[in-house]
Amino acid sequence: MIEKHYDAVVFGGGSAGLAAAVRIAGQGCSVAVLERENELGGILNQCIHNGFGIQRFKEDLTGPEYAERFIEMVEELDNVSIFLETTALEVTHGTPHSVFAYSKRYGVIKIECRAIVLAMGCRERNRGNIGIPGTRPAGVFTAGLAQRLINIDGYIPGRRAVILGSGDIGLIMARRLTWVGVEVLGVIEIQGYPSGLTRNIVQCLNDFNIPLYLSHTLSEIRGKDRVTGVTVTPLQDGKTVTAKSFDLDCDTILLSVGLIPDNELSRKFGVSLNPETGGPFVDAGLMSSVPGVFACGNVLHVHDLVDYVSEESERCASFVVEYLNGTYNPLLHHPIVSGANVKYVIPNKYLPGMTNRFYLRSLIVKNKAELVISLEGEPLKRKNLAHVQPSEMVSFSLDEQDLSRGSESREKKLEVSIY
Amino acid sequence: MERKMVCISCPLGCRLTVTWEDENDIAVKGNKCAKGESYAQEEILAPKRVVTATVRAATGAVRRLPVKTNLPMLKGYIPALLNRIYKLELRPPIVRGQVLLKNIEGTGVDLVATRNLKKV
Numbered sequence: 001m002i003e004k005h006y007d008a009v010v011f012g013g014g015s016a017g018l019a020a021a022v023r024i025a026g027q028g029c030s031v032a033v034l035e036r037e038n039e040l041g042g043i044l045n046q047c048i049h050n051g052f053g054i055q056r057f058k059e060d061l062t063g064p065e066y067a068e069r070f071i072e073m074v075e076e077l078d079n080v081s082i083f084l085e086t087t088a089l090e091v092t093h094g095t096p097h098s099v100f101a102y103s104k105r106y107g108v109i110k111i112e113c114r115a116i117v118l119a120m121g122c123r124e125r126n127r128g129n130i131g132i133p134g135t136r137p138a139g140v141f142t143a144g145l146a147q148r149l150i151n152i153d154g155y156i157p158g159r160r161a162v163i164l165g166s167g168d169i170g171l172i173m174a175r176r177l178t179w180v181g182v183e184v185l186g187v188i189e190i191q192g193y194p195s196g197l198t199r200n201i202v203q204c205l206n207d208f209n210i211p212l213y214l215s216h217t218l219s220e221i222r223g224k225d226r227v228t229g230v231t232v233t234p235l236q237d238g239k240t241v242t243a244k245s246f247d248l249d250c251d252t253i254l255l256s257v258g259l260i261p262d263n264e265l266s267r268k269f270g271v272s273l274n275p276e277t278g279g280p281f282v283d284a285g286l287m288s289s290v291p292g293v294f295a296c297g298n299v300l301h302v303h304d305l306v307d308y309v310s311e312e313s314e315r316c317a318s319f320v321v322e323y324l325n326g327t328y329n330p331l332l333h334h335p336i337v338s339g340a341n342v343k344y345v346i347p348n349k350y351l352p353g354m355t356n357r358f359y360l361r362s363l364i365v366k367n368k369a370e371l372v373i374s375l376e377g378e379p380l381k382r383k384n385l386a387h388v389q390p391s392e393m394v395s396f397s398l399d400e401q402d403l404s405r406g407s408e409s410r411e412k413k414l415e416v417s418i419y
Numbered sequence: 420m421e422r423k424m425v426c427i428s429c430p431l432g433c434r435l436t437v438t439w440e441d442e443n444d445i446a447v448k449g450n451k452c453a454k455g456e457s458y459a460q461e462e463i464l465a466p467k468r469v470v471t472a473t474v475r476a477a478t479g480a481v482r483r484l485p486v487k488t489n490l491p492m493l494k495g496y497i498p499a500l501l502n503r504i505y506k507l508e509l510r511p512p513i514v515r516g517q518v519l520l521k522n523i524e525g526t527g528v529d530l531v532a533t534r535n536l537k538k539v
Contacts, residue, residue: 039480048485048533049471062471064485064534068515151473154483179472179501199427203468206425207494387432 002106006032006081007324008115009099011088011265014042016297017119018070019310023317024117025077029324032111033074034086034101040074041067042121043144044306046151049172051199055307066306083109091116091269093290115320118266118280118288118295119313122259122302124169130257132164134221137228143169143256147176156180158252162230163187164218168196168304170256175204177254185248186211188218188232193365195391197304218253219245227251259302266295276344277301283333284351285319286312291330294320301346301359304393308359315357339374339417343390350414355399362388362418370419371396376411388418424462428454435459467491472504474519476536479511485533486519492528504530511536 008024010017013035025031039045044052047063054060057069074080085104092098099111124142141149141157147169149155161182163170166189174184187205192215194201205212213232219240220231230253233245261279263271271280272289279300280288287294296316297309322328333349338360345360362369371383371394381402388394398414420440426433437459439445447459461467469491473483492500500523507519513536520530 045534048473048487050469050487060469062485062487062533065515068534151483151485152481154473154475179470198425198432202425202427207468 002109004032004081004109004111005096006030006111006113008032008117008320009034009088009097009111009113010117010119012042012119012121012297012299013037013040013082013084014119014121014297015044015067015070015306015309016121016299016313017042017117018067018074019313020117020119020296020317020320021080022070022073022077023314024320025074025080027318027321028079029321030079030081032081032083032113034083034088034099036085036087038085040071040082040084046144046148047172048151049176052306055305056310063306070310088265091265093269093293097292114292115323116293117313117316117320118263118271118293118299119297120262120265120299122261122278122298124255125258125260127255129260130255132218132221134230135223137221137223137226139223139227139251140221140253140255143167143173143254146252146254147173150176150180156182158182158227158250160185160250161252161254162218162232162248162250163254163256165189165256165258166194166196166201166212166214167256167258168200170254171196171200171204173254173256174210175208178208178210182252184208184210185250186213186232188213188216190217190235191215193389197391221253223251227253259298261299261302263299266293266299271295274344274348276338277346279346282347283330283349284347284354284356285322285328285330285333286316286347287319287323287328287330292323294323301344303359304391308393308395311357312359334412334414336373336414336416339372339415341418342416345416350398350403352403353400355397356403357395357397358416360394360396360416362390362392362394364418365389366418372417372419373398373402374415374417375405375409375413380405380414385418394418422463424459426450426455426458428452428458437463439463466494468494468497470497470500470504471533472501474504474507474509477508477510478539479509479513479536480539481534481536484509484513484536486530487533488523489529489531490527492523493526496524496526499524500530509536511538 007029044063044067052066090100096112219233229249233240280295296313343361350356369385369388373381436448471487
């Protein structure tokens with residue numbers, strides 16, 4: 001068995017892992033990146049549409065263009081080793097941590113390191129996760145799998161498609177399917193409002209007159225060997241109105257019903273997970289409950305823009321470098337929790353004496369909302385938000401000055417609310 | 420004429436009502452800022468979209484090479500452009516940004532590669 005030593009090991013060579021590796025190596029530490037696929041870039045490689053990088057690069061890039069910019073940065077650094085077609089199997093944590101991985105080229109390898117960055121991204125919820133009644137024919141795909149089949153492998157998955165869920169991948173796929181000659185009969189959304197970005201509703205559905213059935217559900221999938229049709233049922237006050245059901249004849253169903261941070265490995269070696277996000281609980285430096293193990297990107301919480309993933313991962317990497325240099329002190333961090341109308345806030349702690357950046361998701365849809373950060377019921381900071389909705393992530397910062405207002409108080413726990 | 424649309428210039432998503440007698444007199448209602456007006460004007464007069472697709476790679480490290488138009492394309496030209504894209508076949512090496520179709524139908528818009536295609 002080959003044995004290697006690095007300062008840090010990054011699990012995953014997608015947008016989060018690449019940004020973290022570039023920043024850690026740029027500060028002079030040695031890094032190994034473990035990537036399961038045969039190339040770097042992660043999910044960006046199959047996201048051939050534009051809309052990436054508007055915040056990060058002030059340019060409208062496609063997924064592959066965004067990925068290649070980071071791949072080129074990582075390839076220029078001498079102190080980053082890339083292990084392709086390599087899967088991390090087991091971690092025993094301690095000083096140092098030992099990572100056991102399987103590589104197609106080297107067989108089983110053991111890597112000793114002082115810090116680990118979890119950057120495995122997320123996976124799609126599938127039919128088993130949501131339980132749609134009916135038969136079990138071929139032709140039911142998650143939207144991301146269909147995207148991979150078309151954009152990477154060059155296969156068209158069917159001829160007449162129905163999409164369940166109005167998440168962004170589902171909307172993007174409605175346009176992609178139409179452009180490769182597949183008829184899209186409709187997008188079905190169980191909630192009363194779309195869960196994807198408005199620009200995608202306009203450019204991917206309205207442009208092609210694809211109907212969006214809000215407050216509707218798929219009540220049956222039919223077909224023996226291949227899907228032959230579905231039954232769609234409207235919902236009223238959360239109950240199905242069977243009398244108003246209608247059928248659509250299709251041979252393909254795409255599911256765009258949410259993403260789950262991919263934390264099977266993290267859970268296995270004792271990383272404590274947050275049920276609200278599906279990702280690890282992290283302190284102000286994005287370090288998990290296991291010392292020296294950090295997390296960033298979609299494995300931490302699902303982001304709506306890759307630009308935010310890159311920002312978060314670089315920030316995470318700076319703390320990894322502090323940890324490697326022995327200047328990281330988690331005892332100085334204090335908790336920040338979600339209050340009224342907030343689903344979650346990440347990170348779960350803040351550090352006085354620096355600018356802390358947070359991402360949060362709202363539970364409500366509202367125009368002219370107000371974000372309030374409070375300590376023992378007293379507001380420390382307020383911020384006006386033009387519009388909030390669960391599908392659009394909100395970010396805010398607390399700087400030294402904001403936090404100094406609460407420094408006299410014995411209670412340190414902050415609460416974030418939206419009104 | 421009257422058309423309802425959602426402005427996508429920012430996340431607010433203003434619901435616009437656009438009315439016009441002729442193309443020189445387009446009235447926009449429901450917008451909260453000036454962007455809504457120019458968005459509606461362009462959507463009525465000359466709606467444009469960036470087109471992204473993939474092209475067959477005859478040989479090389481990947482089977483399909485992703486491509487895009489370097490500028491938004493008039494919507495009416497898009498179906499014919501897609502047919503041309505699907506007939507293309509590329510051989511490595513191709514570099515990101517390389518022009519694959521120049522000045523499509525005289526629109527001034529080019530089709531460019533969005534990733535490198537290396538030899539295996």
